[in-house]
Amino acid sequence: MSKISLEENSVFNQMSQSGHQNVVFCRDEETGLKAIIAIHDTTLGPALGGTRMWAYKSEAEALYDVLRLSRGMTYKAAISGLNLGGGKAVIIGDSRTEKSEAMMRRYGKFINNLNGMYITAEDVGTSPKDMEYIRMETKHVTGVPESLGGSGDPSPVTAKGVFMGIKACVKELYGNDSLAGKSVAVQGIGHVGENLVHLLREENAKVYVSDIDEERLSRVAKKYGAEAVATHSIFDLDMDIYAPCALGATVNTETIQKMNCAIIAGAANNQLADEQVHGRMLLEKGILYAPDYLINAGGLINCYSEIAGFNKKRTMQLAENIYEATRNVLQKSKAENIPTIEAANKIAEKRIEDIKKIKASF
Numbered sequence: 001m002s003k004i005s006l007e008e009n010s011v012f013n014q015m016s017q018s019g020h021q022n023v024v025f026c027r028d029e030e031t032g033l034k035a036i037i038a039i040h041d042t043t044l045g046p047a048l049g050g051t052r053m054w055a056y057k058s059e060a061e062a063l064y065d066v067l068r069l070s071r072g073m074t075y076k077a078a079i080s081g082l083n084l085g086g087g088k089a090v091i092i093g094d095s096r097t098e099k100s101e102a103m104m105r106r107y108g109k110f111i112n113n114l115n116g117m118y119i120t121a122e123d124v125g126t127s128p129k130d131m132e133y134i135r136m137e138t139k140h141v142t143g144v145p146e147s148l149g150g151s152g153d154p155s156p157v158t159a160k161g162v163f164m165g166i167k168a169c170v171k172e173l174y175g176n177d178s179l180a181g182k183s184v185a186v187q188g189i190g191h192v193g194e195n196l197v198h199l200l201r202e203e204n205a206k207v208y209v210s211d212i213d214e215e216r217l218s219r220v221a222k223k224y225g226a227e228a229v230a231t232h233s234i235f236d237l238d239m240d241i242y243a244p245c246a247l248g249a250t251v252n253t254e255t256i257q258k259m260n261c262a263i264i265a266g267a268a269n270n271q272l273a274d275e276q277v278h279g280r281m282l283l284e285k286g287i288l289y290a291p292d293y294l295i296n297a298g299g300l301i302n303c304y305s306e307i308a309g310f311n312k313k314r315t316m317q318l319a320e321n322i323y324e325a326t327r328n329v330l331q332k333s334k335a336e337n338i339p340t341i342e343a344a345n346k347i348a349e350k351r352i353e354d355i356k357k358i359k360a361s362f
């Protein structure tokens, strides 16, 4: 049989470049559902990752996003020591106008057909209510409300993980991990940011806060005794730690040049505009960067706990493990003189390879 020739940008080619196992396309005429479920790697366990609903401009854009995000989940689970693989799903459409109970339940049936290979959760454009609808059709869903026996809001767990990541960096630079007197600028004081400010102030850190929401800014500053700063002047601050907790790509060529801090450690996803370029720039400038996907893994830990039936105390203990995991990454980065993001990727890849070997030996 002749070998099929693949177009440069074919789905199989893209899957092979990113190392994907399965990509499932789901379509339902009646509800208008168009979803793509990407399962990157299940070496460590079932692929877990949220479902994003977004009005993508093209199918190609949706596919690109779901492949990229699901691969990231494999790394996040692996570095956090969780027995989970990486997956993610996207529903193509406007979540404000095109979503319905019927669509979510139909989508739940598609997930159910995968027999637990993929477990979903909330993401941009989906809500706890959507998880409830999905749950009516499948048990392979997490992030359902606490009232239904779920793990509820992940933000306190995420904030705890970020806090532990910050402490691990402080220990690396200053020899002890006390935050008393250290200055921290928290950019974005939403669900995670506010919880983080609370933890930082409990340890007597000097906290600066910034947010585009003026009302929230003055409320949080007053409540925790933090100093409010204008969004545009955050990089003018002379601070020990910059904690991005709003948007991605805030660490880029322009901002790195301006930055006057020793540590970057926050909750936002994809903080580095370009992983390789900016990871190296930070290494060369001597700014210690705590890899985002490691220290913001609390959300994933919360979902994992829900599946495993762990209580809140155990969940917080798992988030505390981020301290040691961050220490390991920083030590590897130092020993090999490589950017911390590269050290984290290597540790995650090694764990997957090691587990693959023991699985193959049975």
Ligand code: NAD
Binding pocket: 154, 155, 158, 187, 188, 189, 190, 191, 192, 193, 210, 211, 212, 213, 216, 231, 245, 246, 247, 248, 267, 268, 269, 296, 297, 298, 299
């Ligand atoms: P959120 O929407 O509750 O909070 C974000 C805050 O950032 C809002 O208060 C918003 O006004 C503010 N903001 C937006 N643009 C800003 C800007 N330019 N400057 C300053 N502030 C700005 O979101 P969240 O749940 O707190 O998550 C924060 C970040 O952490 C996001 O990037 C999210 O993807 C990531 N994250 C969150 C979790 C979680 O458990 N919630 C888990 C992992 C990663």
